[in-house]
Amino acid sequence: MDAQIRERFKENFKIVMKHRQANLILTSIIGFVAIYVTLVAIFQRNLFHPLAVYNVTNYDERPFDETEILDYTDPMVYQPRTFLGVDVPYEEDYILTILSLFVLWVCAVTLGKLGSYLFLPPLLGMLIVGILFGNIPTLSNMIHINRTWEDTLRQFAFICILIRAGISLDPEILRNSLYMCSMLGIGSTLVEVVIITLASYFFFGVPLAISIAFGFILASTSPAVTVPAMIRLQKEERGTDKGIPTVILASATIDNLFSITCFYIVLATTLNSLDNGQLSYTIPRILVEVLIAGIIGILSGLLIRSLPRKDASFLHFTRVAITVFMSLALYYGTQSIQCFIAGPIIVFFMCIVSAMKWKYDNTKRTKVEERAFRIMWILFFQPLLFALIGLLFDFSVITWELFGNAMAIMFLGIIFRCIAAFLISLCTSLNIQEQGFMSMCFIPKATVQAALAPSLAAYCLRRAETEPHANLVLQTCILSILITAPIGQLLILGLGRIMLFKRTVIADYNISNIGTNVSTYLQPNGNDRPKPVARNRNNATNPDKSYTTTVVI
Template sequence: MIGSIGLILILGLLGGLIVSKARLPNLLGYLIVGIIIGPNALNLIDVSVTDISPKLRTMILIIILIRAGLGINKKEILKVGKPAILLSFVPGVCEGLTIAFLSTIFLDFTFVQGGILGFILAAVSPAVVVPSMLKFMEKGKGGSITTLILAGASIDDVVAITIFSSFLGMYGGAGFNIGSILSIPIGIILGALIGAILGIVIVKIMIMLKLDNMQAVFFILGSAFLLNEFGDFIKSYIEIATLLGIMAMAFIISSKKNTTAIRATLGNIWKMGEIFLFVLVGAEVNVPVAINAGIVGVLIICIGLIFRSIGVYFSVISTKLTRQEKIFCMIAYTPKATVQAAIGGIPLSMDVAGGEIILAIAVLSILITAPCGAVAIDIAGKKYLY
């Protein structure tokens, strides 16, 4: 296991450096390395590491969301209220329903099967989007745009996963569950509320104990891990919005205390976490399975993204953003990775008809949108953000 961790760090670092020479995002190199050394190719990663890969990815995602929460400016978040709410569900619903309909035509799926596929693909990847936005924020670029995308994308996954679960329930004979749909706003409110309360408590403890920078980082990380575990334990409304709660917790801490040093320390931790995250996501990718999805899979993904982009455009149409900035928002909402890797295989494991095709298209969406989206965000951000 220790050797595999060393291999991931060294080869991931080298892959990132090689790709960066071509002025491409490092994560593209990490993904490629993961695919090559993963269990579906050279199989150089010890099974003990792949077994705990979902937990490791969750821990690293928590670090990403803490950094995002700490980086959000209170004044900026107030500016992006309505568009952020629209971005949290309009693009994903547009994409998910479009793919559900297309699946009935191209894959001979029922609408329920198509809905399962559609809302697996409808989730944007916080693992790609959040770090990209944070990089622009650290450079002082983007202003309210990056905050808008961070806020919307953090809820986007909650909506997609919940609707996916509802379609999965309908396939299993449970029928349409209005409770699952109602759990979206309830979960978001409860998750944010619990995160905010925890953030206030953490600030008071940090001041009372006079924690130094590193101690504060450990305390915040520990609290976030426990909050995530609490959501997993209770298996209810709060579970679906735990990650949003973590982001809210960090936002409250940042609004009540100077967190410049804490953000810098977490940024250094993230440099190692980034390698682990994308190498492990790459290791989940089965290229032969993705290839089997063929041209039809690519077509479904691309048309879905077109309708997703239309949803993004209508979500920000009433804002004062320039045309170029609206285009940037559309591009920023394209990458898929972590959610697709996490739930793409669930229909197959539950014997859903067409489960292999669903998994293949989910994998294909990672291969196409994660690297292309990351590169496009980087290029468009440098060109359109000020």
């Protein structure tokens, strides 16, 4: 009887999803509800009474259960911030923030473009803009940014990273090179995390919990540096016969997701347990939260993968919009109920599950969605993220001792990771030159460091015993971006042109995103000859599609 009920439910669900008007209505409802939940969570409003006005001493720290009427005429209600020695009213604070962010964004985009002309990572120029505005008095007096807006923009950029990674990760690549991608993305990362943790704890006196969280942040490789370099090598057909660029990009994606997930788990299990002293309660709670988050993420992906119908108008625009709104709603919704680990896991799983169908239900696959999120990242979130992290770099606190400690921690981790990646690559059919190149591809640091380092530094400042280590954590991450991003890009391009051989078959290099630059699938008969993935209506090979090659790693 239960089996019949389940089958009937599945049939009715499929009928609703395939019905044009019902599918449109359901898509609209989910989109509007997601926007509402996002706004309520971001502005910390009551879910059922969002227009209620609250009375608190500090508006930015208003709790959820406050119900008194807000009186702006009371000087105790809003404590005005100061800008250039003048008290800034509540309304002016946000106006100055918007204008300051615009100035910062324009300067970051401009200097980032100039950096690309000098064959340097654009993010390096964006970071330098933030450092200049944060350390030159004349420039620092020109901007005024509300801390709440700054944190919100940083979280938006982090969500964009998760969405891009989830949508771009190709299941076929992982299936064909699962062992190699997992070992490079998880095994070598763990080696670097262990070295950073031990060095921070034993040599520099950083508490163990902070050292572990710091290790997962600093060890993460930057796709913002690795992806453009790999795309350039692919255009030159370097190493594509053996699928080296594709495996490295997939490994870097796994590296990011593994580091992000472990960081939040460490943050919840060790750091938060130090505050409440209930570790025996925290660990089971985290395990349950991760399990439930994975289930919710899969179910959310199964829901939106059929929304809207593949023959609907504005198909790709609607998919981009609903992915953004659902991700924001789930991320901020879980944060509002103090489930900080669940949000990133849900967003990632939702994007992977939904993209599994989107990649095969239309001729353009997910190239339009990937391009949309790539444009969001390059034109908006990347400039602001790295400019904002640059503002936190303070020359006044950088001493030779701090600089030496930061360099020691960073280079110890990099050296041992290169050794670990080289040893892992010995299990492949690559020659010694290709193994050496692969071991050097995980040096660049940037994206995760810029997104998560301020969060860990802010936690350190909350407790007296960890406050002295906040500068070491934050400044080391910023220095790692300044040093490893340009050096890593130059090493990847230089060594790639020396150590990798050119291929002899044609591959597509138009898909510029993480893990999907070259679609690599094993042919059932083991034939290495490329064949077209899709054909157009005229039965000719679609020029926008990639050719398949065999990964021999």
